[in-house]
Amino acid sequence: MCGIVGYLGSQSAAPILIKGLHQLEYRGYDSAGIALNCESESSFQLFKAKGKVSNLESIIPDEVKMRDNMPVAGIGHTRWATHGEPSTANAHPHLSMSGEVVLVHNGIIENYKELKDQLIDRGYTFQSQTDTEVLCNLVDLYYQQNGKNLRLAVVQALNKAIGAYAIAVMEQKDNQHIVCARKASPLVIGISEGNDEFFIGSDATPMVEYTHKVIYLDDEQVADVRLGHEVEIVNLDQSLAEFDVKEVDLDITALTKGGFPHFMIKEIFDQPHCLENCMRGRVVRLDDGTYDIKLSALHNFKAKLIRARHVIIVACGTSWHAGLIGKQLIEEMCRIRVEVEYASEFRYRNPVIEKDDVVIAISQSGETADTLAAIQLAKEKGALVFGIVNGVGSSIARAADTGIYIHVGPEIGVASTKAFTGQVTVLTMLALALGHALGTISEEYFQQTCHELTQIPLKMEKVLQQNDAICLLSTPFTFARNFLYLGRGYNYPVALEGALKLKEISYIHAEGYPAAEMKHGPIALVDAEMPIVFLATHHELYQKIISNMQEVQSRKGRIIAVVTEGDQEISKIAQATIEIPATLNALVPLLSVLPMQMLAYHVAVKKGLNVDMPRNLAKSVTVE
Numbered sequence: 001m002c003g004i005v006g007y008l009g010s011q012s013a014a015p016i017l018i019k020g021l022h023q024l025e026y027r028g029y030d031s032a033g034i035a036l037n038c039e040s041e042s043s044f045q046l047f048k049a050k051g052k053v054s055n056l057e058s059i060i061p062d063e064v065k066m067r068d069n070m071p072v073a074g075i076g077h078t079r080w081a082t083h084g085e086p087s088t089a090n091a092h093p094h095l096s097m098s099g100e101v102v103l104v105h106n107g108i109i110e111n112y113k114e115l116k117d118q119l120i121d122r123g124y125t126f127q128s129q130t131d132t133e134v135l136c137n138l139v140d141l142y143y144q145q146n147g148k149n150l151r152l153a154v155v156q157a158l159n160k161a162i163g164a165y166a167i168a169v170m171e172q173k174d175n176q177h178i179v180c181a182r183k184a185s186p187l188v189i190g191i192s193e194g195n196d197e198f199f200i201g202s203d204a205t206p207m208v209e210y211t212h213k214v215i216y217l218d219d220e221q222v223a224d225v226r227l228g229h230e231v232e233i234v235n236l237d238q239s240l241a242e243f244d245v246k247e248v249d250l251d252i253t254a255l256t257k258g259g260f261p262h263f264m265i266k267e268i269f270d271q272p273h274c275l276e277n278c279m280r281g282r283v284v285r286l287d288d289g290t291y292d293i294k295l296s297a298l299h300n301f302k303a304k305l306i307r308a309r310h311v312i313i314v315a316c317g318t319s320w321h322a323g324l325i326g327k328q329l330i331e332e333m334c335r336i337r338v339e340v341e342y343a344s345e346f347r348y349r350n351p352v353i354e355k356d357d358v359v360i361a362i363s364q365s366g367e368t369a370d371t372l373a374a375i376q377l378a379k380e381k382g383a384l385v386f387g388i389v390n391g392v393g394s395s396i397a398r399a400a401d402t403g404i405y406i407h408v409g410p411e412i413g414v415a416s417t418k419a420f421t422g423q424v425t426v427l428t429m430l431a432l433a434l435g436h437a438l439g440t441i442s443e444e445y446f447q448q449t450c451h452e453l454t455q456i457p458l459k460m461e462k463v464l465q466q467n468d469a470i471c472l473l474s475t476p477f478t479f480a481r482n483f484l485y486l487g488r489g490y491n492y493p494v495a496l497e498g499a500l501k502l503k504e505i506s507y508i509h510a511e512g513y514p515a516a517e518m519k520h521g522p523i524a525l526v527d528a529e530m531p532i533v534f535l536a537t538h539h540e541l542y543q544k545i546i547s548n549m550q551e552v553q554s555r556k557g558r559i560i561a562v563v564t565e566g567d568q569e570i571s572k573i574a575q576a577t578i579e580i581p582a583t584l585n586a587l588v589p590l591l592s593v594l595p596m597q598m599l600a601y602h603v604a605v606k607k608g609l610n611v612d613m614p615r616n617l618a619k620s621v622t623v624e
């Protein structure tokens with residue numbers, strides 16, 4: 001949800017923090033702030049602004065930005081509001097009443113009201129409506145009581161706090177010291193090669209420019225980061241914790257727009273290349289020209305996966321839509337029963353999970369709080385947890401028993417695009433490999449599908465060539481107030497995803513439905529004002545979809561149809577058609593989703609909206 005950065009070293013801290021906040025802005029963008037602790041100042045320097053990080057940047061004086069060559073500690077935050085409206089007062093960092101402690105926080109302190117009352121009884125007053133200021137003053141209370149030991153004060157405060165947090169805290173008396181901690185919200189510490197600079201971030205992106213040596217904090221750990229010292233980490237019972245320093249491998253070019261006007265369209269166009277990365281070394285062509293699928297996760301847990309009689313997929317948002325496609329793939333190719341659950345529902349409804357079940361958790365970020373909680377529940381019940389994750393080293397990747405990274409690189413646009421096709425590709429490889437091992441698909445089917453999967457990146461390029469045409473056809477639809485998306489079989493989840501994309505970035509109400517369900521309700525909405533997107537590629541239900549289209553046509557609905565290349569029939573009925581190359585039915589979503597992404601993008605751009613950072617949304621939802 002929110003993004004946290006921190007810096008400790010002798011470079012000018014403000015520009016490093018600001019740049020880091022820009023890179024984390026996808027996590028939240030309703031207000032931002034930084035706090036600096038410099039030798040030359042007698043108190044913290046605090047800068048906060050409502051809105052985007054660029055607003056904050058504009059209020060920081062040049063002399064602060066250019067200060068160099070003296071040890072400085074700094075923390076910063078970009079916020080996605082939970083408690084209290086987006087405002088400067090509610091923006092982080094929050095200063096304690098004494099002015100001696102300053103803190104940034106990502107997460108929710110659930111018992112903040114109770115803690116606030118206790119602090120008020122002790123004479124504390126508050127400037128904001130946030131739970132974070134309560135946590136800051138709680139740290140301050142212990143800090144004053146325990147002889148100004150910041151690490152101990154943080155441990156004491158966190159022992160009283162219920163909820164989720166990633167925090168970074170500074171003390172005024174020591175400008176070479178930051179304490180940070182996490183529980184259910186991610187936090188990474190970067191260490192420079194010379195051990196003379198430290199970086200803190202909600203993920204590793206703000207630090208890869210400076211270092212690749214990182215520590216991923218674990219839940220309920222508190223790290224003492226001090227210039228001139230090794231990082232020390234303790235648990236909440238104050239015992240010393242062991243930790244590893246890891247090498248992070250992030251491609252810095254993935255963090256720039258590479259000549260595109262927005263991250264979203266860059267990421268849409270990245271997809272052919274991303275899928276090649278996702279399949280590299282996994283879908284392999286052998287010397288005799290046949291294909292094999294090599295997935296180490298499958299190899300290591302083969303017996304358990306083969307034994308599974310029941311698979312439960314848990315996910316949220318776009319990842320849940322990928323899960324719906326995964327269900328069809330696994331059921332078709334492996335003949336194993338699959339349920340797809342919203343992680344948020346699954347975790348609270350005492351689901352039936354047997355020891356031999358496999359729970360597949362799908363997540364782009366690897367940090368979604370509900371998905372993490374669903375994993376914990378599945379593990380308690382003894383199921384094997386299989387993660388399909390993009391965020392390398394993320395909480396879900398670490399919590400899962402095994403899994404497959406989708407390897408599509410950092411996704412910055414808040415509306416997920418390349419992660420979706422990466423997830424569907426991994427699910428396809430998994431279903432194919434498992435079906436092959438189980439003998440539930442023929443060798444011929446396996447070979448043909450593997451071959452066709454390797455052709456998908458090329459075919460995606462052909463769909464992407466229609467970007468200008470889709471841009472043009474989107475114009476009349478920018479004024480629509482509602483959209484309907486209809487598809488059947490593998491295209492039904494694509495219809496849901498198309499509707500979600502449009503809602504997320506253009507703020508137009510849209511619904512996805514199985515096409516045949518239209519007559520059970522949505523048809524009542526159809527009139528000359530209503531655009532209806534049909535996913536009408538060739539498959540056994542093609543004629544039935546055409547009948548659905550005719551029902552819409554006779555009610556004057558405006559039809560945009562995604563059809564298979566060379567289709568002659570649908571262009572006679574639809575106002576606009578978008579062609580995709582022919583492929584196997586099970587692989588159609590990998591192509592048919594591209595027009596959905598491009599259509600949503602162009603409608604939103606034409607409406608003048610911020611497609612990369614749509615209102616009220618966050619890329620990574622680390623609160624429930």
Ligand code: G6P
Nearest residue numbers: 316317318319363364365368416
């Ligand atoms: C947020 C994002 C969505 C994403 C969902 C699940 O709502 O805005 O794009 O699909 O979270 O996130 P995950 O990282 O678990 O895939």
